[in-house]
Structure formats: C-alpha cells, structure tokens
Amino acid sequence: xxxxxxxxxxxxxxxxxxxxxxxxxxxxxxxxxxxxxxxxxxxxxxxxxxxxxxxxxxxxxxxxxxxxxxxxxxxxxxxxxxxxxxxxxxxxxxxxxxxxxxxxxxxxxxxxxxxxxxxxxxxxxxxxxxxxxxxxxxxxxxxxxxxxxxxxxxxxxxxxxxxxxxxxxxxxxxxxxxxxxxxxxxxxxxxxxxxxxxxxxxxxxxxxxxxxxxxxxxxxxxxxxxxxxxxxxxxxxxxxxxxxxxxxxxxxxxxxxxxxxxxxxxxxxxxxxxxxxxxxxxxxxxxxxxxxxxxxxxxxxxxxxxxxxxxxxxxxxxxxxxxxxxxxxxxxxxxxxxxxxxxxxxxxxxxxxxxxxxxxxxxxxxxxxxxxxxxxxxxxxxxxxxxxxxxxxxxxxxxxxxxxxxxxxxxxxxxxxxxxxxxxxxxxxx
Ligand code: DOR
Numbered sequence: 001x002x003x004x005x006x007x008x009x010x011x012x013x014x015x016x017x018x019x020x021x022x023x024x025x026x027x028x029x030x031x032x033x034x035x036x037x038x039x040x041x042x043x044x045x046x047x048x049x050x051x052x053x054x055x056x057x058x059x060x061x062x063x064x065x066x067x068x069x070x071x072x073x074x075x076x077x078x079x080x081x082x083x084x085x086x087x088x089x090x091x092x093x094x095x096x097x098x099x100x101x102x103x104x105x106x107x108x109x110x111x112x113x114x115x116x117x118x119x120x121x122x123x124x125x126x127x128x129x130x131x132x133x134x135x136x137x138x139x140x141x142x143x144x145x146x147x148x149x150x151x152x153x154x155x156x157x158x159x160x161x162x163x164x165x166x167x168x169x170x171x172x173x174x175x176x177x178x179x180x181x182x183x184x185x186x187x188x189x190x191x192x193x194x195x196x197x198x199x200x201x202x203x204x205x206x207x208x209x210x211x212x213x214x215x216x217x218x219x220x221x222x223x224x225x226x227x228x229x230x231x232x233x234x235x236x237x238x239x240x241x242x243x244x245x246x247x248x249x250x251x252x253x254x255x256x257x258x259x260x261x262x263x264x265x266x267x268x269x270x271x272x273x274x275x276x277x278x279x280x281x282x283x284x285x286x287x288x289x290x291x292x293x294x295x296x297x298x299x300x301x302x303x304x305x306x307x308x309x310x311x312x313x314x315x316x317x318x319x320x321x322x323x324x325x326x327x328x329x330x331x332x333x334x335x336x337x338x339x340x341x342x343x344x345x346x347x348x349x350x351x352x353x354x355x356x357x358x359x360x361x362x363x364x365x366x367x368x369x370x371x372x373x374x375x376x377x378x379x380x381x382x383x384x385x386x387x388x389x390x391x392x393x394x395x396x397x398x399x400x401x402x403x404x405x406x407x408x409x410x411x412x413x414x415x416x417x418x419x420x421x422x423x424x425x426x427x428x429x430x
Contacts, residue, residue, distance in 0.1 A: 057089025338411025
C-alpha cells in the first residue's frame with residue numbers, strides 16, 4: 001500500500017488537544033507522523049488538504065444494514081459504502097435483521113461481509129436476548145469472541161426488568177456495554193408519532209415521552225444497582241437527557257447518543273402525514289430538541305449516532321400508521337451536524353470531532369478515535385465550506401427514506417480513509 005501524506009489541513013484531534021495546520025503521514029495502515037513540513041517516501045500519495053479539516057475517522061455507533069433478510073433495503077456492503085461516502089470510517093451494525101444476530105456464526109457473518117466490502121469498517125452488535133424476544137440471554141462471551149462489540153435488542157426494548165438486570169450483570173464478565181432502546185411498549189402501544197398537539201391535530205395515536213423516560217429511569221437504576229455499563233440509544237426527550245445527566249453526576253456508568261434527526265427536527269416535520277419523518281423514538285417538541293442539543297454540548301450525550309434505518313419506497317408509501325419507523329442517516333449526518341451544531345456556534349469543531357469520533361471509539365473501546373502516531377490510519381477529511389443540496393437519488397445507500405431531501409447543508413466529507421486506503425473521495429464522485 002502506498003503511503004499517504006495529507007498536506008496542510010487543519011488537523012483536529014481532541015485526544016492530543018490539537019487544532020492546528022499540519023501534515024499527517026500514513027504508512028502501512030497506521031498514522032506514522034503528524035507535524036509541520038513532514039517529508040514522505042517518494043512513492044507516497046500527496047493530498048493537498050489546505051482548507052480542509054483532517055480528523056480521526058468518524059464512527060457511527062448505530063446503523064441498520066438489513067442483511068440478512070432485507071437486502072433490497074440495504075446490504076452490509078452498500079451500507080459500508082454509504083458510510084464511507086458520509087465520512088464514517090466505521091459503523092456498528094444493529095442486530096435486528098431477519099433472523100436477528102443472536103449467535104456467534106451470525107456475528108462472524110456480519111464481520112466477514114464487512115471486511116469483504118472494503119469500505120467503512122463494520123462492527124457487529126449482537127442481540128441481548130435470543131431472537132430479540134426479551135426472554136433468554138444470548139451467549140455474551142461467545143458473541144464477544146466472534147467479534148461483537150456491544151449487545152443490544154435495538155428496535156425493541158428489553159421489557160422484562162429482570163432480564164435486563166441479568167444482562168447488565170453478565171455483560172461485565174466480558175466488558176461489553178449493554179445498549180438500550182428505551183421504550184415501554186405498554187405506554188407507546190399503537191402510537192406512530194410523538195403524543196402532543198400535532199398528533200392530536202393529525203388524528204394519529206401518539207407515543208408519550210414518558211414511554212421513553214420511564215424506561216431510561218429503570219435502566220439507569222439497574223445500571224447503578226448492578227454496576228454494569230449502560231449505553232442509552234437515540235435519546236429524544238428533555239427529561240431523558242436530564243436523568244442521564246443526574247445519573248452521570250452520581251457516578252453511574254452510563255453513556256448516551258443523540259441522532260441528527262432529533263437535534264434537527266420536531267414533530268411538526270410529520271405534518272402532511274410525511275412517512276419520511278416517522279421514526280422511533282419519534283421527533284418531539286422544540287423544547288426536547290433544545291435539550292438534546294444542550295446534552296450534546298455539555299457532553300451528557302456523548303456521541304452523535306445516526307440510527308440509519310433504510311426502508312423500501314413501497315413500505316414508506318403506505319398510510320402513516322402502517323409505514324415502518326426509520327430514516328436513512330449515513331449520508332446526511334455530517335452536513336446536519338455541521339449546519340445545525342457547528343455553524344450555529346453550539347459546538348466547536350473539536351467538540352464535533354469528539355462526539356463523532358473520539359467518544360464512539362471510547363464507548364466501545366474500538367481502535368481509532370485518535371491521530372496519535374501508531375493509531376490506525378482511519379481518517380475523515382471534511383470540506384467545512386462545501387454547500388450542497390441533499391439529493392437522495394445520489395445516495396450510495398440502497399434506500400432513500402429521508403426527510404431532508406432538498407435541504408441545503410454546509411459541510412461534507414471530502415475523503416474517507418480506512419487503514420490508510422482511501423475508500424471514498426469527493427474528487428472521484430461526479
Ligand atoms: O426508527 C427506527 N427504525 N427505530 C428503531 O428503533 C428501529 C429502526 C429500524 O430498524 O427500522
């Protein structure tokens with residue numbers, strides 16, 4: 001593999017408290033050096049990064065890749081390529097496929113298919129319970145050995161408190177975080193959007209915020225009681241953010257993530273019965289959105305994760321109540337984060353890199369999240385000034401279900417490098 005010399009970019013690496021113009025040299029899949037006026041071997045590829053931001057590779061903790069079972073919506077390969085195009089060097093694939101990823105062979109399959117794709121790295125998440133039925137725990141040790149980096153029944157909550165307690169206890173033997181989709185199904189049943197004035201006006205059954213908050217409260221208490229590591233997925237309510245903040249202050253081992261759609265949109269996006277905006281947890285009120293933003297700012301919400309949830313056009317074309325929950329996110333996340341969080345002054349660039357690279361790597365103890373010499377050569381190069389319009393037809397994802405079609409965004413991935421190899425470049429995209 002040819003060495004790569006990234007020249008003159010604004011290098012932002014929070015792990016080294018670095019935000020300065022510098023060169024980065026990548027050799028044999030690792031960061032070999034970082035500094036001014038670096039020299040490189042003659043055969044090195046020299047990339048002019050002036051005006052660009054050079055950061056440790058972005059990691060998305062939460063994507064749905066639909067393989068096995070729904071390959072018409074996404075495959076592991078198409079998802080890994082969409083991730084690379086969105087500036088992600090690694091993603092964590094949720095286990096709610098058909099069948100679910102609940103055994104070591106299935107974990108191995110996801111890992112191998114990710115390696116074959118040769119785009120963003122794909123780390124498998126494994127189910128907490130067999131068949132994601134919420135009853136019997138899977139074999140965490142074997143799943144970990146096969147390559148699972150986290151256990152979660154995402155897409156569904158673990159309704160039985162006793163089962164989640166056991167999961168939080170058992171997972172500690174293998175140093176696995178337990179990620180939760182917090183939703184009390186008895187409270188949310190029948191709902192297809194946030195319960196509030198908009199759902200009332202549209203005549204749709206709502207999912208009250210307390211359905212999410214009651215489960216976050218329970219899961220925080222269980223994490224405290226067991227000493228296990230809890231990761232709360234896609235936090236969408238102000239009370240949820242506040243409870244996580246308080247729990248962290250008490251020393252509970254909890255981390256949390258927020259999605260671009262929850263920090264950007266409110267339930268008003270559903271007006272007109274737009275199924276592209278149907279997602280679970282649902283888009284909530286402006287006050288909730290502000291709380292999610294504040295949670296990202298103060299670090300209560302450690303990471304930005306997309307919950308990339310591809311669905312086929314025909315399925316999303318159904319009546320609102322019948323359409324599936326979810327929206328694609330891999331190829332809009334950076335633009336939304338830059339436009340909504342950095343351009344507004346809420347986050348510094350360094351904080352953005354923290355939330356999209358350093359924190360996800362830390363939460364899952366993954367290689368990456370740093371450009372220190374010796375780190376894997378996983379690099380996200382951004383064009384911070386690129387203005388572009390979201391055109392779903394150009395997505396590399398197999399699905400186009402986004403509520404952001406036609407939006408004008410600022411900031412875009414310019415080059416994505418995994419293990420020293422360029423897996424996506426804006427220059428080679430028409
Ligand atoms: O909107 C969602 N879509 N939320 C989930 O929890 C699951 C996901 C999916 O798999 O489509």
